[in-house]
Amino acid sequence: MAFLRLQGTRVLAVDLAGDAVRAKNGAMVAYDGEMTFKKMTGGGEGLRGLMTRRITGEAMAVMEVKGHGTCYFADRATEINLVRLDGEKLFVEASNLLVTETSLRTGTTFTGLRGASQGNGLFTTTVEGTGQAAILSDGPAIVLRVTAQTPLVVDPGAYVAHTGGLRQQLQTAVGWRTLVGEGSGESFQIRFEGDGLVYVQPSERITVGGQL
């Protein structure tokens, strides 16, 4: 059984005993023992998954790491967060997904207008099943709980991932000020309602909405 643990906040160590994990292509920084790296075409989701990813542009370059020993992963010195899933679904951008256990299934879903405002397309990656996943965030991510009484509004550029039964909708605050170039830079927001967790990073991606 693969065992994921953090070595500091930016390096993920995975102990393998003959089993495998799926990782972002090229994210290995070091290993001891015996490891083999094999690229999985189409994110290891079969032919249908491959076609979906090609069409949706949510391309995910994934490799299968298999062997005995400890393998270390890191990506551009960004912070790593471990997420344990017990049957629920994790929504995350493909570029923010570092490692998943093989017991987890990955797929693609349609996100609608929100995706476009985040600057990462109309589709997002889903991870479901039981096991651990490691997600990347630019700076240490905070986890915010959403309940029925307390909805949450997030800047699209700072959103990283979410789990649980959440409804999301894009809300705009575009007024005459935005149109004359005096916007506050917060014209687009995502509103989460329901019950679940949202991961927010202390940094904003360059988005179309963020400029207004």
Place this chain on the structure above:
Amino acid sequence: MPFTRINSKMIEAQIAPGQRVFSQRGAMLAYRGPVTFTPSITGGQGGLMSMIGRRVANEATPLMTVDVPAGPGGPGQTPSGTVMFGHGGHHIHIVDLTGETLYVEADRLLAFEGSLRQGTMFMGSQGGVMGVIRGQATGQGLFTTTLAGKGAVAFMAHGGVIELPIGPRGPVHVDPQAYVAHRGDVRNKLTTALGWREMVGRGSGEAFQLELSGNGMVYVQASEEKL
């Protein structure tokens, strides 16, 4: 040890009168006491021949000497100096050498004690032609800087450093782009895992690996970016 860390990106050096520290030129942030900074034209130790060697080897990062001159009252009368170093917001790692050799790229060096012997090593001397290829693959070039003796070294890495011990348990493999430095009695060689997948552009991105074996320590950064 003259180097103490202030935070992950800044270090402080205590320099006693008559002592000397080499640092990358322009890496001083602040200082206290009678400290002088002199650009080191020869780029480190060892006189003119070493300087020519470093120029030829392209391992000549501009260095400066930082020292506290002993005053007229003798070394006991002069106050010691304190200098803070940092560069480019990179994470800094301090290593204490006790007689072994540290192999590190010149542009990753932030500061080191004057008691250490600086040298340049030809990659081809370890592993011949494969050593040369390895230097190219890691982006290190054909030469690397060595520091030997007793003293402290501070070097920079993108996103912090993890230390992996190399021992009799077997070799440690490192992504050439994430490799920062190593110390001790270590043999390294470049291993390739090139197969038909790489040829058709379906590579896993891990085609080249540095295999380190022997006895020592390797420093790996949490990123695959150069400084």
